[in-house]
């Protein structure tokens with residue numbers, strides 16, 4: 085790891101998801117803003133053993149698509165936590181509209197200071213979002229605190245998978261507004277340090293470049309004109325070059341994605 089982009093903080097990430105960035109990622113990924121969409125949520129839920137009786141916390145829940153999907157498919161209760169007011173407000177609105185407000189709720193808050201007592205949840209999940217969090221050690225310790233003994237912490241995330249020089253590292257991180265990314269090994273160490281046992285640490289990087297390539301194609305072929313009229317050609321050019329940079333870094337094994345499952 086080269087370091088951390090010192091000037092990326094929570095306010096920068098909130099600005100992304102309050103504005104065009106949030107709209108762009110929804111356009112490309114849907115209301116489940118992670119690689120693999122609902123199918124990936126189903127796999128995570130299976131690996132985490134989520135059942136109808138589970139109380140689930142989704143840390144960095146964005147628009148709440150995964151939370152609604154879990155409640156609808158499995159019947160569990162889900163609390164979503166996100167730091168961006170636009171995301172929380174949208175998640176609440178869409179959940180009411182879907183008739184799921186009895187089982188799914190959302191709270192505005194910081195993943196680094198989870199506003200819940202210790203041992204509140206059976207399962208804590210996160211999907212492709214913890215890469216934005218500025219202190220992964222504190223994040224994992226917060227997740228470990230709020231999960232019940234015997235409970236599960238299960239998440240996917242975008243990872244650093246190969247060595248990059250300082251210029252490459254800064255370009256990759258600053259486009260996404262990530263302060264830094266963890267490695268699979270780094271997350272496993274943080275989990276163990278917090279007294280949890282890693283059940284599975286899976287490298288999902290093999291199709292990561294293909295996913296990024298698909299986002300690029302869709303941007304060019306389906307969304308370009310809408311985006312140009314909404315945000316202007318410079319912004320669209322910047323996004324195309326940023327995603328190309330990521331696709332190429334993924335193709336060269338420098339960035340990737342993984343899934344971790346741990347038991348308290």
Ligand SMILES: C[S@@+](CC[C@H](N)C(=O)[O-])C[C@H]1O[C@@H](n2cnc3c(N)ncnc32)[C@H](O)[C@@H]1O
Nearest residue numbers: 116117118144146166167168194195211213216
């Ligand atoms: C990629 S989206 C999450 C997608 C979501 N997990 C899903 O699968 O639909 C990233 C989200 O993380 C939230 N976020 C970033 N840092 C956060 C923090 N420290 N605390 C809470 N939420 C945070 C952002 O507001 C944004 O909504």
